[in-house]
Amino acid sequence: MGGVLTGTTCEVFMIVITAPTGNIGSHLVPLLLADAPAHGEELRVIARDPARLPVEVRENVEVITGSHGDAEVVDRAFEGADAVFWLVPPDSSRPPADAWSGFTRPAAKALAAHGVGHVVGVSALGRGTPVAERAGLVTASLAMDELIAETGVAYRALANPSFFENLLEEVGSIREKGVFTDVVDADRKAPLVAIADIAAVAGRLLLDRSWTGVGDVAVLGPEDLSPRDLARIMTEQLGRPVRYERQSLEDLRTTLLGYGLDEAFVQGIADMKQAKDNGLDAGVARTADTASPTTFAQWCAHTLKPAVLA
Structure with a gap:
């Protein structure tokens, strides 16, 4: 058992991690396992399928089995918790507001009921920009942040741009056609980030809880890149031509609806994409505090290339 000796008692601290088998969580948990004992911290995770x-x-770690959208599950998981890592898995079968704030509402009640002190949540860039209220999934995520903040916890929203890992959905097209698609202008430069860098920032915040109040923590990657830049770097790293094709919003909607996604969720994706093309992710300056280290070229070499060649 972890803990810190205070006088004659041993004070134990508990961090709860949601979505521990997801993209960010699977990076975060090993980081915390390596560092938590030295900080007197124990770990508890919420997992639908602990076998994963x-x-x-x-x-x-202590494992709570179930969905962190379930009131009974989060009530058990948050008992005795000092800090929580909160991530909502996107649910394409539900409208965006329900997928984020609806999913989070039971957790918000449990945070308040158990007096949890600190929460680190995965959110998005865009707060305060002119397009924030018309940004679909991002708008829903920002509303979720407000719901958590209203509980009175100290809260840090990880304000993220698009992930490098989104390109893994295009592996087949890159391998077979040398093409990846999106709906933004080919020369629209924007920040992008590796999920491992997001996990690293989350880990630091969870272990050093000297912060108070509510705020955003932007994780911007090392540089802004356009789709044309991405194509050039992928070409260099993969050793084969890769080009960008711009897709229309209507074609995107048609494709996603064809997969059986909720119509309101699809519109949320389209609105988010359009907002990004209108500068949604440009509201925060890159500084030493907001930059993160992994370059797109490094990510291509370590992650994309093996996937394309598999």
Whole structure:
């Protein structure tokens, strides 16, 4: 058991991690397992399917089985918790507001009921920009942040741009056609980030809880890149031509609806994409505090290239 000796008692601190098998969570949990004991912290995770957790994780954390959108599950998980890592898995079968704030509402009640002190949540860039209220999934995510902040916890929203990992959805097209698609202008430069860098920032905030109040923490990657830049770097790293094709919003909607996604959720994706093309992610300056280290070229070499060649 972890803890810190205070006088004659041993004070134990507990961090709860949601979505531990997801993209960010699967990076975050090993980081915390490596560093938490030195900080007197124990870890508890909420997992729908604990069998998906690596053995070394299952053996070293407390596991609460179930969905963190379930009131009974978060009530058990947040009891005795000092900090929570909160991530809402996008649910394409529900309208955006329900997928984010609806999913989070039971957790917000449990945070207040159990007096949890600190929460780090995965959110998005765009707060305060002219297009923030018309940004679909991002608008829903920003509303979720407000719901959590209203509980009275100290809250840090990780304000993220698009992820490098989104391109993994295009692996087949890149491999077979040398093409990736999006709806933004080919020369629209914007920040992009590796999920491992987001996990690293989350880990630091969860272990050093000297912060108070409510605020955003932007994680912007090392540089702004356009789709044309991405194509050039992928071409260099993969050793084969890769080009960008701009898709219309209507074609995007048609494709996504063809997958059976909720119509309001699809509109939320389209609105988010349009807002990004109108500068949604340009509201925060890159500084030493907001930059993160992993370059797109590094990510291509370590992650995209093996996936394309598999």
